[in-house]
Amino acid sequence: MPSLSFDAELAAVWPRLRRFAHALARNPADADDLAQMAAEKAFKSFSQFHPGTKFDYWMFRICRTVWIDMIRSGTRRAAREVPSEEGERIGFDPRAAVEATIDLKTAMRAMQRLPEEQREVVALILVEGFGYREAAEILEQPIGTVSSRLARGRQALLVMLGESG
Amino acid sequence: MSEDEEFFAWLDGELDPELAGKVEARVAASPELTARAAAQRRLTAGLREAFEPTLAEERPAPRFDEGKVIDFGARAAGRGARRPFGVPQWAAMAATLALGLLVGNLVGRDPGQSPVVEEQGRIVAAGALDRALDVQLASAPAGDAVRIGLTFRDSAGRICRSFQDRATAGLACREGSQWHIEGLFQGAEGQSSDYRMAGQDPGLAQLIGQKVAGGPFDAAQEKAARDRDWR
Numbered sequence: 001m002p003s004l005s006f007d008a009e010l011a012a013v014w015p016r017l018r019r020f021a022h023a024l025a026r027n028p029a030d031a032d033d034l035a036q037m038a039a040e041k042a043f044k045s046f047s048q049f050h051p052g053t054k055f056d057y058w059m060f061r062i063c064r065t066v067w068i069d070m071i072r073s074g075t076r077r078a079a080r081e082v083p084s085e086e087g088e089r090i091g092f093d094p095r096a097a098v099e100a101t102i103d104l105k106t107a108m109r110a111m112q113r114l115p116e117e118q119r120e121v122v123a124l125i126l127v128e129g130f131g132y133r134e135a136a137e138i139l140e141q142p143i144g145t146v147s148s149r150l151a152r153g154r155q156a157l158l159v160m161l162g163e164s165g
Numbered sequence: 166m167s168e169d170e171e172f173f174a175w176l177d178g179e180l181d182p183e184l185a186g187k188v189e190a191r192v193a194a195s196p197e198l199t200a201r202a203a204a205q206r207r208l209t210a211g212l213r214e215a216f217e218p219t220l221a222e223e224r225p226a227p228r229f230d231e232g233k234v235i236d237f238g239a240r241a242a243g244r245g246a247r248r249p250f251g252v253p254q255w256a257a258m259a260a261t262l263a264l265g266l267l268v269g270n271l272v273g274r275d276p277g278q279s280p281v282v283e284e285q286g287r288i289v290a291a292g293a294l295d296r297a298l299d300v301q302l303a304s305a306p307a308g309d310a311v312r313i314g315l316t317f318r319d320s321a322g323r324i325c326r327s328f329q330d331r332a333t334a335g336l337a338c339r340e341g342s343q344w345h346i347e348g349l350f351q352g353a354e355g356q357s358s359d360y361r362m363a364g365q366d367p368g369l370a371q372l373i374g375q376k377v378a379g380g381p382f383d384a385a386q387e388k389a390a391r392d393r394d395w396r
Contacts, residue, residue: 005230006229006230007226007228007229010226010227011225011226014225014226015220016220018219018220018222018224019219019220022219023216031219032224036227039227039229040227043229043230101211101214102211102212102214102215103215104215104216104219106215107211107212107215107216122212126209126212126213127213129213131177131179132174147166147173147179150170150173151167151169151170151172151173154173154205154208154209157212158204158205158208161211
């Protein structure tokens with residue numbers, strides 16, 4: 001691929017990749033590590049990238065794989081903190097929900113409470129703005145699976161973030 | 166597709182027009198669904214807004230290939246920083262790879278005289294490169310193995326000199342009696358330009374741009390600096 005510069009491709013997708021990592025990871029430090037590790041892994045596998053396919057899909061897929069490896073390897077303390085009470089609300093005033101903004105910390109905590117398979121779908125579609133078909137392609141899952149996980153994930157989020165779904 | 170999924174697919178604009186029209190009518194007829202749609206739209210907007218600051222953070226993408234850049238200064242600065250994952254390993258890997266290439270290039274032509282050596286965790290000039298940095302002026306004839314480009318002071322007051330070899334270029338800064346290598350770049354093979362133009366290498370140009378304080382020396386300043394042993 002002499003015409004493709006890995007650095008140039010990576011630089012173009014990097015801000016979104018970091019955002020995606022924040023949507024998946026437990027805290028900002030883990031998110032930065034995740035994005036960095038994904039970039040490293042992608043660089044090492046760049047010879048396997050097929051020109052003509054989308055670099056950003058490929059990059060997000062690698063990031064997701066690295067994230068799953070991180071969870072599986074148990075390097076992280078707890079992949080997901082189990083809420084003390086299912087559906088517990090976290091620092092978000094429901095009365096102000098219409099106008100209030102959600103800060104990053106609150107959003108990350110809420111995402112952490114989603115099961116991983118819902119979190120990745122929510123991250124790709126609601127946070128990153130991918131379409132269902134695109135997300136299905138990145139996750140290598142059937143579109144029906146993506147759509148049902150998204151429905152469950154966003155309902156859970158709405159409960160956690162203070163409005164009844 | 167469950168009714169829930171259909172509702173959300175409608176909300177996300179994922180339905181074909183015909184089905185979307187049906188769901189739309191269903192939502193319009195139901196205050197409960199209308200409120201739910203509004204709440205979900207707020208949730209999506211709120212989530213996107215919440216993660217948006219990560220886009221604006223000044224965290225440049227790591228670099229791996231372009232110009233085969235290694236900025237040893239940055240590498241050293243990164244040492245001891247947060248190190249649970251990734252960054253130091255990456256820096257070490259990149260350094261090893263790129264440096265291996267370059268050392269191979271440089272040493273291959275001059276057996277037994279490595280131009281760069283590692284000393285206490287830092288890369289310093291040795292052999293012919295060290296001599297060239299010590300004595301050679303930018304005006305030296307083109308036949309020399311090592312050619313000197315710009316000479317300048319950096320913001321720490323050190324004198325730095327860019328240099329070029331047949332296929333490699335770099336920047337070294339004087340500390341004590343040594344030339345510390347600040348970066349090595351792999352240029353185009355066989356590119357035999359006037360080394361004064363070596364700033365063309367985007368990686369080297371960038372590094373020089375970061376380091377230079379007060380502009381490059383002219384020929385007289387360069388010679389005077391050599392006469393003062395680069396102090």
